[in-house]
Amino acid sequence: MKELEMLVREIVRSGGLIKAVFSRPRDKSVVRMTSRIIELKNSRYMQFETFLCDGKALQKNVPEEDCTEEIMRQASRFRQIDLITGSGTCEALISKSGSCHIKNGIKGKPLPVPLEKNDREHRFILDPEKAAPFLHKLGVCDESGRIYDKKRSKYRQINRFVEILDDVYRYLPDSKTITVCDLCCGKSYLTFAVYYYLTAMKGRSVEMYGVDLKSDVIAFCQKTAEELHFDGMHFYCMNVSDFHPQTKPSLVVSLHACDVATDVVIYNALRLDVDVALLTPCCHHEMMKQLSCAPLAFVSEHSMYRQKLCDALTDALRCKRIESYGYKVTALELIDPEETPKNILIKAIRTPMSEEKKAAALNAYKEAIGFLGVHPYLDALLSGETPQ
Numbered sequence: 401m402k403e404l405e406m407l408v409r410e411i412v413r414s415g416g417l418i419k420a421v422f423s424r425p426r427d428k429s430v431v432r433m434t435s436r437i438i439e440l441k442n443s444r445y446m447q448f449e450t451f452l453c454d455g456k457a458l459q460k461n462v463p464e465e466d467c468t469e470e471i472m473r474q475a476s477r478f479r480q481i482d483l484i485t486g487s488g489t490c491e492a493l494i495s496k497s498g499s500c501h502i503k504n505g506i507k508g509k510p511l512p513v514p515l516e517k518n519d520r521e522h523r524f525i526l527d528p529e530k531a532a533p534f535l536h537k538l539g540v541c542d543e544s545g546r547i548y549d550k551k552r553s554k555y556r557q558i559n560r561f562v563e564i565l566d567d568v569y570r571y572l573p574d575s576k577t578i579t580v581c582d583l584c585c586g587k588s589y590l591t592f593a594v595y596y597y598l599t600a601m602k603g604r605s606v607e608m609y610g611v612d613l614k615s616d617v618i619a620f621c622q623k624t625a626e627e628l629h630f631d632g633m634h635f636y637c638m639n640v641s642d643f644h645p646q647t648k649p650s651l652v653v654s655l656h657a658c659d660v661a662t663d664v665v666i667y668n669a670l671r672l673d674v675d676v677a678l679l680t681p682c683c684h685h686e687m688m689k690q691l692s693c694a695p696l697a698f699v700s701e702h703s704m705y706r707q708k709l710c711d712a713l714t715d716a717l718r719c720k721r722i723e724s725y726g727y728k729v730t731a732l733e734l735i736d737p738e739e740t741p742k743n744i745l746i747k748a749i750r751t752p753m754s755e756e757k758k759a760a761a762l763n764a765y766k767e768a769i770g771f772l773g774v775h776p777y778l779d780a781l782l783s784g785e786t787p788q
């Protein structure tokens with residue numbers, strides 16, 4: 401281990417470490433860990449990011465001068481470390497007894513890596529210092545805008561969502577107050593971020609409705625909105641099925657509405673004829689119970705593949721059904737799938753579409769559900785039936 405420590409120290413001192421990858425963990429709840437140098441508030445840190453089996457990612461920032469000791473401390477938790485530099489990679493294999501076998505492929509002294517390449521902070525659309533008042537209330541950062549290590553993943557998710565909103569902003573009405581619904585809003589990270597983006601960054605007047613079944617989070621959100629003087633934010637504790645907004649929304653957003661709650665959200669968005677819907681479904685259970693398709697039995701007989709197949713089919717069917725109402729629909733990645741598997745966002749933009757094209761989408765949808773032997777909740781809602 402002494403040899404590894406000397407090597408790490410030398411690479412860190414040269415400023416040439418692009419990334420260290422820690423793999424083959426001894427702890428079964430961990431997938432892997434990576435580390436790299438970043439700049440935070442004009443100081444250099446090594447950021448350690450641990451990816452867990454449950455999809456979470458934990459971050460820890462260590463001052464650069466202490467990072468060799470931290471790398472060596474972490475080394476005991478993994479069987480392999482790859483030190484990646486611009487001049488090659490050094491691979492260290494660590495046995496249970498602590499002995500270390502090193503394959504050093506680094507040619508000469510590693511060249512320093514420009515820090516800008518490492519620093520991801522500047523790319524975020526939400527300036528954490530400016531957005532600090534609401535991010536702090538939601539527990540994402542401190543009062544000065546320093547993002548808490550445990551909330552970095554949430555911060556990235558919020559930013560990515562706002563970036564997608566920024567991209568579709570041109571499809572929202574430009575001349576009046578914008579009405580937005582966040583359905584199944586939970587703690588309302590997105591509700592506040594969307595409100596902040598539209599009011600503070602775009603200068604718009606906004607009516608924002610957040611709806612969720614949980615009375616405690618709704619009370620928290622209402623109080624937070626009042627404390628922030630975010631006028632025009634309203635929160636309702638109710639089932640989204642029963643929600644009928646006072647003004648017609650232009651935008652519906654929904655992040656991780658469980659299972660068929662996403663279908664109720666889509667039903668509301670279509671019924672209200674919104675301009676844009678941004679939805680990230682999660683917890684796909686419905687089709688798992690229904691799928692009955694002999695030609696696909698070779699996939700669905702494996703429970704792991706059955707779940708993936710049902711997730712993809714459920715969301716692709718949702719996309720097709722939304723399309724049949726005259727929307728251009730795109731499925732895109734919300735954030736790095738290493739952070740959460742619930743990661744696909746459905747972007748629907750109302751667009752002029754011929755009746756033939758809408759009918760073709762509906763036919764394709766009907767044909768697909770017949771082939772799959774499923775009766776989607778969304779279809780029942782839209783057909784005016786009582787969903788089973």
Ligand SMILES: C[S@@+](CC[C@H](N)C(=O)[O-])C[C@H]1O[C@@H](n2cnc3c(N)ncnc32)[C@H](O)[C@@H]1O
Nearest residue numbers: 584585586612613614638639640655656657661
């Ligand atoms: C996984 S959480 C996501 C919360 C929030 N959107 C977020 O991403 O942080 C799902 C939320 O949906 C709410 N929910 C589920 N079904 C609902 C329904 N039918 N009506 C209203 N809220 C519902 C739950 O109470 C929960 O807060």
